[in-house]
Amino acid sequence: MMVLLLAWVYGPALFTAVLSFLEWNLTGAPGGFVGFDNYARLFREPEFGQAAGQTFLYAAALLPFSTVIPMFLAIMLWQRPGRASTVYRSLLFLPVMVAPVAVAVSWRFVLNPLQGLANEVIGAFGIAPMNWLGNPASALIVIVLVTSAKVTAFNMLLYSAALSTLDRRTLEAAKLERASAWETTRFVVIPQLHTTTVLLGLLSIVLAGQWVFTNVSVLTQGGPDGVTDNVYYRIYTLGFEFFETGMASAAAAVVLLFFAIASLGWLLVRRINARR
Amino acid sequence: MNLFRPSPRSTSVRLVTSIIAVGSLLAMAGCSAAAEADTAENTTITFSSYNYGTAGAAGEGTQALLDEFAELHPEITVVPEAVPVADVLTKTKTAVAADIAPDVVQLGYSKLAEALETLPLQSIEDIAGDEWDEHAEGINQALVETGEFDGTTHALPYTVSIPTVFYNADIFRAAGLDPETPPTSIDEVATAAAAITAAGKYGVYFGAVDSGKSDYLTQSVINSAGGSTVDADGKITLDSPEAIAGLQAVQDLTTEGLQPAVAIEDALAAFSAGEMGMLVMTTAVLGSVQASAEGLFELRTAAFPTFNDELARPTHSGASLVILSEDEAKQQASWELVKFMTSKEGYTMITEQIGYLPLRADLAEDPAYLADYFAENTLLLPPLEQLETLAPYLSFPGAKANQATVLFQDNAVSPIVLRDADVEATLTEVADRIRDLVGDK
Numbered sequence: 276m277m278v279l280l281l282a283w284v285y286g287p288a289l290f291t292a293v294l295s296f297l298e299w300n301l302t303g304a305p306g307g308f309v310g311f312d313n314y315a316r317l318f319r320e321p322e323f324g325q326a327a328g329q330t331f332l333y334a335a336a337l338l339p340f341s342t343v344i345p346m347f348l349a350i351m352l353w354q355r356p357g358r359a360s361t362v363y364r365s366l367l368f369l370p371v372m373v374a375p376v377a378v379a380v381s382w383r384f385v386l387n388p389l390q391g392l393a394n395e396v397i398g399a400f401g402i403a404p405m406n407w408l409g410n411p412a413s414a415l416i417v418i419v420l421v422t423s424a425k426v427t428a429f430n431m432l433l434y435s436a437a438l439s440t441l442d443r444r445t446l447e448a449a450k451l452e453r454a455s456a457w458e459t460t461r462f463v464v465i466p467q468l469h470t471t472t473v474l475l476g477l478l479s480i481v482l483a484g485q486w487v488f489t490n491v492s493v494l495t496q497g498g499p500d501g502v503t504d505n506v507y508y509r510i511y512t513l514g515f516e517f518f519e520t521g522m523a524s525a526a527a528a529v530v531l532l533f534f535a536i537a538s539l540g541w542l543l544v545r546r547i548n549a550r551r
Numbered sequence: 552m553n554l555f556r557p558s559p560r561s562t563s564v565r566l567v568t569s570i571i572a573v574g575s576l577l578a579m580a581g582c583s584a585a586a587e588a589d590t591a592e593n594t595t596i597t598f599s600s601y602n603y604g605t606a607g608a609a610g611e612g613t614q615a616l617l618d619e620f621a622e623l624h625p626e627i628t629v630v631p632e633a634v635p636v637a638d639v640l641t642k643t644k645t646a647v648a649a650d651i652a653p654d655v656v657q658l659g660y661s662k663l664a665e666a667l668e669t670l671p672l673q674s675i676e677d678i679a680g681d682e683w684d685e686h687a688e689g690i691n692q693a694l695v696e697t698g699e700f701d702g703t704t705h706a707l708p709y710t711v712s713i714p715t716v717f718y719n720a721d722i723f724r725a726a727g728l729d730p731e732t733p734p735t736s737i738d739e740v741a742t743a744a745a746a747i748t749a750a751g752k753y754g755v756y757f758g759a760v761d762s763g764k765s766d767y768l769t770q771s772v773i774n775s776a777g778g779s780t781v782d783a784d785g786k787i788t789l790d791s792p793e794a795i796a797g798l799q800a801v802q803d804l805t806t807e808g809l810q811p812a813v814a815i816e817d818a819l820a821a822f823s824a825g826e827m828g829m830l831v832m833t834t835a836v837l838g839s840v841q842a843s844a845e846g847l848f849e850l851r852t853a854a855f856p857t858f859n860d861e862l863a864r865p866t867h868s869g870a871s872l873v874i875l876s877e878d879e880a881k882q883q884a885s886w887e888l889v890k891f892m893t894s895k896e897g898y899t900m901i902t903e904q905i906g907y908l909p910l911r912a913d914l915a916e917d918p919a920y921l922a923d924y925f926a927e928n929t930l931l932l933p934p935l936e937q938l939e940t941l942a943p944y945l946s947f948p949g950a951k952a953n954q955a956t957v958l959f960q961d962n963a964v965s966p967i968v969l970r971d972a973d974v975e976a977t978l979t980e981v982a983d984r985i986r987d988l989v990g991d992k
Contacts, residue, residue, distance in 0.1 A: 389821040517954040
């Protein structure tokens with residue numbers, strides 16, 4: 276197991292760290308040692324700082340779609356077992372099964388500002404047409420909403436799995452106490468989903484930037500004005516569009532370092548809380 | 552039963568197995584010998600193309616070229632590889648890094664400068680040897696010179712197009728405009744767009760914000776306004792007064808409501824659906840626009856407009872052919888492919904079947920080649936005439952040329968044309984960043 280971890284995780288991480296101190300355009304042999312120059316250039320360019328800020332926005336915006344909404348949907352379906360529930364669950368899960376690029380391309384047609392369906396729909400309500408992906412005010416929200424369908428669907432399945440492991444005795448006790456459906460949900464069901472919610476929330480914060488990657492790549496390429504960019508797409512752009520391998524590696528190292536420090540902080544807080 | 556003593560049955564099985572094994576080895580040896588003989592006679596090369604495999608005229612035309620080449624050269628097998636247009640440089644670089652580089656690549660001109668600096672492109676002139684002078688004669692010299700590096704030609708023009716004004720003659724009539732006299736200057740474009748907008752359609756769209764991050768149309772605007780993105784000494788001049796004036800004129804179309812502030816694909820879709828009066832874009836889309844217009848509206852073309860009292864000076868977009876193979880036999884096979892595709896016959900097929908401009912001057916009037924085609928297909932005539940005053944495509948200097956182009960397009964052209972950014976301040980800021988990036992202090 277350790278060997279596999281070394282080969283697939285720690286080895287590449289170490290290699291990336293080494294590359295971050297080199298000048299290399301991918302095609303020739305790696306150039307000379309440049310010290311912290313790649314890091315300095317990375318922090319000097321405004322795009323990386325903006326991409327980091329947008330990554331936090333993505334994490335915050337996707338959090339409800341990865342926790343509250345799928346939990347709500349899963350509980351609704353769990354409370355009404357039967358064929359209809361299975362059909363709804365299958366329909367809600369459908370976005371997970373469709374190829375991500377195909378979904379993104381379909382959205383491109385729907386969101387076409389001159390002839391798209393989205394503007395036809397809002398036009399029926401007397402709302403002026405919008406440039407959904409070309410307007411910096413709406414582009415990030417659109418990317419979040421487009422991505423949310425898949426995230427919500429997948430996490431709903433995980434919540435459904437968690438609901439199947441609820442302690443039946445507590446549910447029976449609630450029934451004996453004549454608790455209403457809302458009281459049972461609020462005081463019995465949701466507390467038992469705490470661990471799942473924390474896990475999915477953390478995964479959402481860590482992976483939000485990666486989840487939106489395909490939609491950003493197909494729909495906006497980080498624009499307009501960088502508002503839909505994030506650190507992962509920036510790393511890809513630096514590494515595979517500009518072939519700034521050193522800078523891309525430096526960016527990856529910074530992201531890794533950030534999450535390592537955040538994880539340590541989290542563990543420390545939990546340990547302190549446990550001692551109290 | 553003694554498990555350690557072979558039974559008569561197992562002995563016979565061993566015998567049969569041995570015969571099969573020896574037979575297989577002999578057969579393999581035979582195959583190997585045959586394969587060597589095959590290799591000696593046939594050469595297989597790979598061809599990476601962004602037109603290959605696409606739906607419509609570009610994909611079908613590329614396939615027709617390959618089929619024709621296969622008939623002419625049965626000793627050469629070409630294995631085509633489809634690659635998205637925006638990923639050509641990325642895919643080629645990663646393939647080179649992985650030591651699986653394609654032998655011939657259709658490479659966009661906006662990526663050529665960086666490719667020349669960072670990829671092991673071979674000198675086509677050297678590979679062609681004695682055949683070079685005769686073959687290169689007649690090909691548009693401005694385009695041949697664009698492919699020169701270290702004193703020899705490393706890229707030959709393949710699928711080249713220039714920006715032109717597509718216009719909807721039906722919308723012109725409905726707006727009270729005369730389709731026989733299309734606008735020739737940016738001011739006339741604005742006037743016509745105002746009439747079209749008043750008639751309830753989208754006026755015009757200048758495709759400067761290119762989805763492939765090429766700045767060919769931006770350069771065409773700046774050149775025609777009397778400026779350039781890079782001067783003769785390689786200095787960055789995209790913040791010159793002329794460049795500012797050119798992009799200001801395009802921005803004015805947006806701010807005055809004559810040009811929708813949308814992505815180029817959306818504008819193309821609107822024009823193809825008969826909802827837009829004028830579309831200023833590469834002739835590369837002629838085939839698809841023509842197909843959409845059939846039965847829907849009358850499509851016409853006009854020359855790229857002037858921006859001042861001087862002649863319009865559009866530059867070109869499109870792609871060249873480059874050879875990466877280091878193996879001598881593959882280099883010769885690659886040259887045969889490049890030679891065919893850039894021959895009179897190849898260029899004729901490219902024009903007739905895909906819609907790119909013919910890159911040998913005499914083809915358009917030669918009855919043996921494209922004279923009949925141009926007699927019937929007049930849409931390419933305005934850009935064909937402008938081919939004579941074509942400005943060379945200019946790349947930013949150095950190995951980070953592509954990064955500089957993307958920076959220019961994303962951080963300057965897009966906010967200026969689509970989002971009302973201050974033209975002078977934006978160009979000045981981006982020019983300084985590009986100077987810093989390419990080392991032009």
